[in-house]
Each structure stands twice: as C-alpha cells, then as structure tokens.
Amino acid sequence: MQAENKDFNITTDLPINPHQWVSRYADYLYTYALSRLTDEELARDLVQETFLAALERADQFKGSSTEKTWLTAILKYKIVDVYRKKSSQFLHSTDSVSAEKQQEDFFDPDDGHWNVPHRPQAFGIEDQDPFTQSEFTHILQLCMKKLPALWLSVFTMKHMDEEDTDAICTALKVTPSNFWVIIHRTKVNLRACLQKNWS
Amino acid sequence: MGPLKKIQYNCRKATFLIEKKQLASLTLREKLELRIHLAGCSICRTFEKQSILINRMVKDMFTNSQHQQFTLDDDYKKQLQDKIDQQLNKN
Numbered sequence: 001m002q003a004e005n006k007d008f009n010i011t012t013d014l015p016i017n018p019h020q021w022v023s024r025y026a027d028y029l030y031t032y033a034l035s036r037l038t039d040e041e042l043a044r045d046l047v048q049e050t051f052l053a054a055l056e057r058a059d060q061f062k063g064s065s066t067e068k069t070w071l072t073a074i075l076k077y078k079i080v081d082v083y084r085k086k087s088s089q090f091l092h093s094t095d096s097v098s099a100e101k102q103q104e105d106f107f108d109p110d111d112g113h114w115n116v117p118h119r120p121q122a123f124g125i126e127d128q129d130p131f132t133q134s135e136f137t138h139i140l141q142l143c144m145k146k147l148p149a150l151w152l153s154v155f156t157m158k159h160m161d162e163e164d165t166d167a168i169c170t171a172l173k174v175t176p177s178n179f180w181v182i183i184h185r186t187k188v189n190l191r192a193c194l195q196k197n198w199s
Numbered sequence: 200m201g202p203l204k205k206i207q208y209n210c211r212k213a214t215f216l217i218e219k220k221q222l223a224s225l226t227l228r229e230k231l232e233l234r235i236h237l238a239g240c241s242i243c244r245t246f247e248k249q250s251i252l253i254n255r256m257v258k259d260m261f262t263n264s265q266h267q268q269f270t271l272d273d274d275y276k277k278q279l280q281d282k283i284d285q286q287l288n289k290n
Contacts, residue, residue: 019283023276026276027268030269030271031268031269034269044275052286055286107210112208112209112211112212114210114242114243120245123252140260144257159254159257159258180219184214184215184219187250191253
C-alpha cells in the first residue's frame with residue numbers, strides 16, 4: 001500500500017505544515033526581528049525570506065525541534081547576516097570613528113582619570129525598578145540607535161541573545177580583544193548619552 | 200608608579216574591568232585591581248551601579264518585547280501565504 005503512495009507532496013511528506021506558517025508564526029517572527037533590528041521594513045522582508053529559505057531547506061527539517069524553533073533559527077541566522085553586513089559596511093567609516101572621537105574627552109589620555117565634565121553622576125533611579133521609568137527606557141532606546149552599527153551588533157548579540165563571545169567574534173569578524181574594547185566603549189557611550197538626556 | 204598604584208588611579212581601566220566582569224570572569228589579579236580601585240573611587244562606583252542598571256534594562260526590554268506582540272498587516276500576510284503556496288506548487 002505504501003509503495004503505491006507515490007504522489008505524496010512536500011506537506012504530507014514532512015513533519016512541517018507550510019500552509020499554516022503565516023497564520024501561526026508570522027507575527028511571532030516579525031516581533032522577534034523587529035526587536036532586534038528596529039526597522040519595520042527590514043523585519044518584514046526577513047520574515048518572508050525566512051519562510052522561503054525554510055521551504056528550500058524543508059528536507060533538512062528533522063523534527064528534532066519544533067517548527068517554530070526551526071524557523072526562528074533560520075531568522076536568527078539572517079539577522080546576524082544583516083549585522084555582519086552593516087558592521088563591515090561601517091567598519092572603517094565615519095560612525096565608529098566619530099563615536100571613538102567623542103570618547104576621547106571622557107578620560108584623561110595620560111592617567112585614565114575621568115575628566116571633570118564627563119564624570120558619571122547619579123541618575124537617581126539606580127535603586128528602583130527601571131520599568132517604572134518608561135521615559136528612561138525610551139531614552140535608552142534612542143541612545144542605542146545612535147551607536148555605531150558594529151557596536152550595536154556586538155551589544156545586541158551579547159545582551160539580547162546571550163550569544164557566546166567566540167560566536168559573536170566569528171560572526172562579526174572581530175578579535176576577542178577588540179570585542180571587549182567595543183563592549184566597554186558601548187557602555188561608556190550609552191551611559192553618557194543617558195546622563196545627557198535624562199534630567 | 201607600581202602596577203597596583205596605577206590601577207588605583209586609572210578609571211578607564213577600572214570601567215573596562217567593570218564591563219568585563221558582568222559578561223565574563225575576571226582573573227584574580229583583575230579582581231584585586233578592580234576592588235582596590237573601587238574602594239577609593241566613588242565615581243566608578245556610580246558607573247558600576249549604572250552599568251548594571253543598563254544591562255538589566257536592556258534585558259528587560261528584550262523580554263518585554265517578546266510579550267508585546269507586533270503584528271503584520273493582513274494584506275502582507277496574504278501575499279506571504281500566496282508566495283509560499285506558489286513555491287509549494289512548483290515542487
């Protein structure tokens with residue numbers, strides 16, 4: 001009986017159901033992409049690319065994870081790809097350089113002391129639940145958007161996805177020592193931006 | 200100036216170690232250096248508090264954004280499903 005059943009198609013052949021993908025996962029994947037890229041059009045495109053790539057690779061789906069996990073993994077890979085492209089595009093150009101320049105004033109070049117105008121001052125909300133301060137979160141988001149692409153990519157991968165440091169270095173082509181320099185600079189910069197805009 | 204004296208006064212190095220500490224483990228020497236620095240530097244103690252706060256906020260932001268669902272509009276979803284169906288029919 002089974003041998004005769006040759007006309008089965010992709011949907012019955014595999015433990016996936018692409019006819020249901022959009023209704024089941026589109027919003028979830030869109031939210032996932034949007035929270036990492038803050039670009040609606042790009043997030044939308046990536047959802048589409050994810051579904052199409054998944055169809056092409058449907059035979060690789062082994063059913064060892066859920067459909068949702070599998071689709072998310074494909075999307076994640078695409079997001080890292082965007083990070084990589086953005087980062088290399090800007091690697092030697094203006095945004096990292098000017099962000100670094102901006103920081104030259106923060107510390108004394110000789111002894112590493114905070115220069116007086118840049119010394120951290122208390123925000124006044126250090127000991128509270130930050131989510132009672134939605135205005136503060138909003139400023140944080142704006143400050144993150146001002147970061148150089150490479151810095152934001154490193155920062156996001158580390159904090160949002162809690163990726164392994166080595167994996168981030170490989171994906172974004174940065175050395176481990178440069179990774180820590182970027183992590184440090186990003187935070188110094190973010191903190192300064194928060195202080196400047198929070199009053 | 201000895202190396203420990205140096206870190207005692209070097210806020211750039213101290214803030215670097217504060218960042219590293221939150222994501223990886225410091226060596227014994229680095230731990231010692233940071234402790235000595237922070238004992239005498241209230242500015243970097245403020246920095247550390249704020250750095251931890253920022254990390255917590257960023258984390259919360261991402262967790263929250265997963266509770267808060269964004270939705271694609273229905274037209275786009277329909278187009279998307281059509282594309283998928285087309286692709287399926289090709290096979």
